[in-house]
Amino acid sequence: MASATASRGGGRGALSAVLFYVFLTLFVLVSVFPLLWIFKMSIITRSELFQSPPTILPNNPIASEYGQIFGDPAFQQALINSVIISGATTVICLFFGAIAAYAIARLKFGFKGLIMTLILAISFFPGVAIIAPLFIQFSSVGIIDTLASVIITDVVFALPLTVWLLVAFFRELPRDLEEAAKVDGATTIQAFRKVIVPLAAPGVFTTAILTFIFAWNEFLFATTFLLTPDTQPVTVVIPNFASQYTTDYGAQAAAAVVVTVPLVIMVLIFQRRIVSGLTAGAVKG
Structure with missing residues (x-):
């Protein structure tokens, strides 16, 4: 039985x-x-x-579409713009986000729960709801069609994610080393810079990857605030491989592969750190 x-x-x-x-x-x-x-x-x-029914495997593979997009000055400039926007957004978010996250994780003050709730709420706020007022405001100060307009908005929406992730990492670090540094005469800022940041390097690196990917994929603000090929990133330039009567789907597909594959490779290489970053603090409060 x-x-x-x-x-x-x-x-x-x-x-x-x-x-x-x-x-x-x-x-x-x-x-x-x-x-x-x-x-x-x-x-x-x-x-x-355009063959119907479509083929599953390519009959005669060619690489001419990749030669076309890499030979296009607009696409080359778009890649540079995307790197500048994403890199600047990542650096700014890490700098201010690390300081804010350290204060929330380590210092004692009231309304911490409310502050974290507001930070999380900002990250879910629909950008389309403020895009018209932002366009008017940026036009009044003369930064429309400049990379600064998109960097500012990307920082606003990426910074909550940065703070949220780094708070979880900082809370998991032992306080003993930090207290020992203060006993040796270090100030709070020195303990943060020389002790906490090196210990939290894996978390900072994970946060940097996620922030960079967010800024790299952003489209709404870029297509609204950046009006010329000299300032547009790749997410805006890819649909431009078209004319009034035809669309070069092959070139669009090649550009999409060039833009997407590096991010896919990055995620595959650092997937363990990304998962640990997203789940940090899930057990411990």
């Missing part, structure tokens, strides 16, 4: 394992398929691109 029960339990366990791996395989295929399809669009001829 016991052996029969054990065999049924083992059969259910094996079935559950098979169903899990089937679901996992389907999930991975569904997630990866759009990226693979866009890559396939970027390496096929225009006649094959």
